[in-house]
Amino acid sequence: MWPFSKKPELPGLKRTKEGSISFDITDEEQQEIDKTYEVLSGLFIRDDIRDKLKQGLIARGLANYATDQVIKAKFATDPNSREECMCKAIASITKAYSIHSLPIYAYDLACYLEMANRLDESKYTFKLFLKHQSDFRPEPLDDILMGERDISEPIRHATTKI
Numbered sequence: 001m002w003p004f005s006k007k008p009e010l011p012g013l014k015r016t017k018e019g020s021i022s023f024d025i026t027d028e029e030q031q032e033i034d035k036t037y038e039v040l041s042g043l044f045i046r047d048d049i050r051d052k053l054k055q056g057l058i059a060r061g062l063a064n065y066a067t068d069q070v071i072k073a074k075f076a077t078d079p080n081s082r083e084e085c086m087c088k089a090i091a092s093i094t095k096a097y098s099i100h101s102l103p104i105y106a107y108d109l110a111c112y113l114e115m116a117n118r119l120d121e122s123k124y125t126f127k128l129f130l131k132h133q134s135d136f137r138p139e140p141l142d143d144i145l146m147g148e149r150d151i152s153e154p155i156r157h158a159t160t161k162i
Contacts, residue, residue: 023095025062028088032068033061049141056145059100063108066092070112086116103133104146107154110161126158 025033036057045053066089073085089112097105110125133155138146 021094021098023091023098025058025095026088029062029065029092029095032065033058036061036064052141056100056141059096059102059105060145060147062092062096062099063105066090066096066108066112070115073115083116086112090116100145101132102142102146103129103136104149104151104154106132107158110158114161123162126161130155130158130162 069085069089069092073082073089076082076085090109093105093109093112096102097109106125106129110122110129113119113122113125133151
């Protein structure tokens with residue numbers, strides 16, 4: 001169920017009548033996904049992991065796009081530009097988590113919500129992250145897609161936020 005109240009429009013995200021979300025990938029997000037795919041161009045991918053890898057790469061591209069938007073928001077001098085960047089970041093990381101449910105994406109979402117002063121939603125999402133992380137048993141592909149991310153600091157940080 002969508003836990004968030006009506007806030008500024010999140011690019012490409014829609015809430016269904018049943019409370020779940022549906023989304024479209026924006027052109028800007030697709031460009032970042034394409035860059036992520038380029039890393040593996042020309043490599044042979046085993047059939048048994050192809051679909052999971054594809055989903056993981058789409059999610060990673062969306063997470064990368066969200067990070068870029070947060071960086072732009074930090075340097076934005078206009079409050080409207082900052083809010084627009086944060087809305088794009090929140091939408092993209094939500095999509096990433098919907099496609100490939102790595103708990104670290106829920107952590108990122110909680111941080112982005114906090115940066116956007118959406119504190120109740122942020123607290124809820126930090127709790128969600130801790131719950132999902134405690135149940136999470138990563139597969140080798142998950143470890144690869146998480147890259148250099150060390151989960152111990154996000155766990156410590158999220159614990160202080162709830």
